[in-house]
Amino acid sequence: MEDLERFKEKDKNSKELNGRLHRWSYRKFQRILEYQAKLHGLNVKYVNPRNTSKMCPACGDEMSPSPNGRRLMKCQRCGLEEDRDIIAVKNLTKCYYEEYMSAQKS
Numbered sequence: 581m582e583d584l585e586r587f588k589e590k591d592k593n594s595k596e597l598n599g600r601l602h603r604w605s606y607r608k609f610q611r612i613l614e615y616q617a618k619l620h621g622l623n624v625k626y627v628n629p630r631n632t633s634k635m636c637p638a639c640g641d642e643m644s645p646s647p648n649g650r651r652l653m654k655c656q657r658c659g660l661e662e663d664r665d666i667i668a669v670k671n672l673t674k675c676y677y678e679e680y681m682s683a684q685k686s
Contacts, residue, residue, distance in 0.1 A: 627675040629668070636660055637670035 614624045636643050636655040646652035646661055654661040 625676050625679070627672055627679065629672065632671040632675070633664040633668040635667075635671055637667060637674060643667065 617624050633653070634642055636658060638660050639655060639658040641655055641657040643653040643655045643660075646654040648661070651663050651665070652661055653664045653667055
């Protein structure tokens, strides 16, 4: 899962923004999902989400917004065109497996 710890950092510019960030339900959802995963014997791993919706999961090149829509991203190198959330999930999964495989080699 995406590591949301960065939202705990205090925003020095706005108490209102800081309050809104802490009311988000993302972290609550993560805690529930983590609890359910452990009940079923599954591990949860948190990975850095940086650039996960910008990098092509197929070739690793940087993607740009597609002219067909705001949420679509397109890779100029390999032609992959998908929703940025789907791209982020694929890249987060890829990060997990890369970390998992490097830990297995150690």
